[in-house]
Amino acid sequence: MTTIWKEPDGEKFALGSIEEQAHWQKEYQRILRAVREEADATRPAERIGRDSHTVGMALPRNDALYKVRGKARYAANIPMEGALFCRFARSTEAHARIRGIDISEAKAMPGVRAILTADDIPADQLLIGTLTDDTPVLAKDHVRYSGEPIVAIAAETEEAAEAACLAVEIDYEPLPMILTPEEALAPGAVQLDPDGNVIGDLKLENGDIEAGLRAADVVVEGSFVTEPVDHCFLEPPSGLAFVDPDGVLTVMVCTQYPHYHHKQIARVAGLPMEKVRVVQTVVGGAFGGKMDNTVECAIALLVLKTGRPVRMLYTREEVFTATTKRHAMKIRQKIGATKDGRFTALDVEYLADGGAYRSYSLVVGGRCVIHTGMPYRFPNSRVHYVATFTNYPPSGAMRSFGVVKVAFALESLIDELAGRLGMSPFEIRRINGLVDGDKTSTGQVIHDVGLLKTLEAIEPIYQERRKALAAQPDDGLKRGLGIACLGYGIGYSGIRNPSTARMRVTADGVVTACCGTPDIGTGSDMSLAQIAAQSSGVGLHRVRVVSGDSTKTDDSGPTSASRTTYFSGNAAYICGQDFKRQFEEAVARARGVTAAQVRIEDDRIVIGNERLSFEDACRLISAEIEDICGYGKFDPEIEASILTFKGNPYPTYVYATHLVEVAVDAELGRVDVLRCWAAHDAGTIVNPTGAEGQVDGGVAMGIGQALWEKVERRDGVILNPHYRDYLMAGAKDVPLEIKSIFIQNHDRTGPFGAKGLAEVSLIPIPAAIASALHDAVGIRPKRLPMSTEYLLGLINERARAAAPAAKAAAGDGHD
């Protein structure tokens, strides 16, 4: 049975009738105009009113129009008559052999339409993955974490599917569990993966570490521990699959990378690629957590099995127990410097808990290795990263791919080092910070480095707050300031990852830009529209970006690694230029003039002294308008194997300095982050509204990760699979005084000079808070999250250590 996709009024949004669509677009344009008029009041005269030139303007996003009206079609909101609902029966064991699966009772339950186990999938189609296909769609005879899907059931209702899952009998033979990387590496440990327990063992050395340490006048070292973190996107993984009228298996799903699922589903289902379409729905947050397979393969297979549409929506508990997490990591680090503050050596070891399958562990590892020491010059360094399997949910990608922990350790030690040398935290960073022409640890020569400018932007604020704090009346709280920096590479680590864009126009003047990387809630479609409009010269109001559809766009990689503005932005820029040239040539042909005499300029077509509206020009060239197809591909040369780590792993880097102000209740160990200033060199800012929104959100996430967020695990089980006990920041927990400062440091390789931003605003926050805590109460936290109890312990420890000295000084030997 083929079910027909019956929703004519938009896939991502319930747009309503044609009249309604026109009405609401008018409303949006009215608001956009009002915002622009307000902005124009403060803009240079030459830019006022130029509808094509909007890069750098703070503009409201088109998609938000539908979001504020409740019209966003997250997969669970897509109407589809007759859709079955899918649920997984999941492993209750963290590590076991499956001796048998009895589905007879479940099969007989009311409403159950299909039951899928690994036996229904040919063995060579069963495994999926990111870099390596190592993860079964459904566990076959071996389960590696509690929560791993074993059986997928499609039933008439959610309740029926759930009841049937409870009726599945699985006979387990429990196996010894591996709960930490140390256990995974121990001799004689049970082997979790056919290839052993090590996911990755990565090394990078520069110079002579021993000589570097010998050359140091001061060496500081520390062991840091970080706990696993959940993405907490508010929309649980969800999807809807069906066969469309052309017989194409269509999977609509919230994802960061539709083209990845396209390939995986085709392989798992044994279908040719053209018989599968993956459409990205509106994504309710992702942060790296919507890169791996969750619902996709199961619902696709169940559609084929039942001939009915199948929908799936994880529960919040499933999100916590069965989706990827940020790696728990242990870091041992040592840095050395001379008396005058020059770094001589950096020695780091990472031990990461990769969970049950590979997911993005190697990518996280590669990025951590490359970013160790960033954004500073270390003449001698040694980095060693090991990730192992354990019997917990796979650790995967999450905002910054692990670099937040790299920065936590490094920036904390730099702060300590500055203290030991009697230097200001700014001075030590200025001495060692990367500048134009410097070489990174992979030997890459870098340009347009705005690190020192971000330090310069923050330092006067720091001084001013220092004075203000000194004048602060005593209210029982201890206040402190802390800074931390970052350098962050844009895009995949050391692998080419091109983006493409295509631009066409209809005879009535509507321009469509098809971009490969999807908008996952960040507003990238809006930024790309601004870039495409400005590059081609057409008005922003007529540019519609289409993204996130495997049939409408090329595979341009995922929206991750802060790469969309830069990679897809460059593709949109190149594409806009190509479109402009083709359009101008067509007009020239129609008018019988040379192409050089025609140009698109601010949404008009200039031919000598004549000016045509864009619509009139489209009519003029209507005979060949369909031949116009602007194309842009951005594919910078990137090379750095994760075996050698030599070369150019990223085309460009973002830099930042963050300053936080904290207040500490030293009797309880309680911390409030009162203020935050975040200076970024993210190149040109395409849409400041979107950019500041990214920074605010990153800071809030950073505060949560610094102070509360922790996936609590014991004996193979996640103990806090809900927001009740997994604490993310609420409106009262974050400062409303978050000040974004953008150093508009034009990047010579970026679209209009832009780089990227999304992940980076999170990275310095935990380190900056740790340094502020030292400033406030003299402690050096080395764990994430820094719970109140942990902090109180450090405060008390310090008081105890200080007590004998104070007594001795007072000449008091009595107790």
Add this chain to the structure above:
Amino acid sequence: MTIEISLQVNGVSHKFAVSPTETLVDLLRRRLGLTGTNKDCGMGICGACTVMLDGLPVSSCILLASQADGAAVTTIEAIERDGRLSPVQEAFLRHGASQCGYCTPGFIITASALLAENPHPSRDEIVEALKGNLCRCTGYKRIVEAVESVARQGGPT
């Protein structure tokens, strides 16, 4: 057993036969197709499913449909008026207070109820009213600023 309930949803009267354990969010989403009310935690914590019950924000995921008997329910779909965004909706759009958007309807319902009761809340009162709605994208700042901008204008009309 089933219970007969009658309730107004977005100004329209409805009668339903519901099971005693059916939740309001399921009634709204499944029976009325009002999917603007999103579902997440199911424990009244995240606020994504917030609707107004007789003008007051409630968590529709833990509210039984039977508890809405005789009440007037307002969902995000009825916040816009006569083809225009409400001031709160327009402020969210202008201030970039909606990113992924999943929490947005819950925030808009909560903010609209606050402003209906108190048209000129202070920043602290706004934060207090919004403290129970989770957002992972915006860091709350722009949401608070959006509501503040309406408070300065004089509340929803």
Add this chain to the structure above:
Amino acid sequence: MTDCRFTRAASLGEAVDCLQQAGGEAHLLAGGIALGILMNEKLLEPSWLIDLSRLEDLKGIRLNPDGSLRIGAMTTHREIERSAEIAGAYPMLIEMAREIACGRIKNRGTIGGNICLADPQGDPPVAMIALRATLRAVGPSGPRDIAATAFFTDLYTTALTKDELLHEIQVPAQADHTGAAFGKFSARRAMDYSSTVSAAVRLVRDAVSGRISDIGIGIGGAGLIPIWAQATEAALRDNRPDGDALAAMREALMEEIEPIGDDLYSADYKRHVASVILRRTLERAYARAAAVGGADKP
């Protein structure tokens, strides 16, 4: 799924009759907050829901001429937080109501439901202990008064019998020179539920000596039940809250609380937090008592 009965009680008597018939197998539907959460968590599958929403007798706040307060069990946290009567006479209850969850929950959640849940983390139970409230139950044999200090008997267990329900809360009039305060510790600034520690203190300050002549203390999140800190009260009674008395208070408190370590905090840390929160709350209550004096009160 098992079928669930539903009764919308038209009178208190009917509600009690249903409870009696059900023999402990029914659940009362008041605000429905805990019920909804437990049902969604699949921790509870009710076989009979008795809806109390139509019982006007369970609603309302009344300040009696003698200064005592009556709060119907179905009064919402929102109604308490916004009650002018309560704000005037029992400001500690406003302070308490502010600490509860968030507006959305307070709009539905009821004080009676919260008290009967008997959650050791709950805010109203400790406030009622400190205020020496009387909880009036109603059952087949009529009303029965239970002191708040004796109401919480075990984890999630109260002194109510299977066929009783909570009718109203009676808070005695506060003596002259009374000060009261509510304090709570949580990791975040709002919405924390697990791992919170709270203290409610009501005290009477002798205007001449400055000593505490009467005191009530409830401690939340520090054991299996909301705790009546009797020995701690005794340590402070007839003392000023300073030096030795505070040391004695701390010692007594350590004896009578039994916090349970959880995923967030160890039992030892919770002990420490309880003592700090109690001391701070006591200081606030004492300062208020000194400020209100006696003459200001009607």
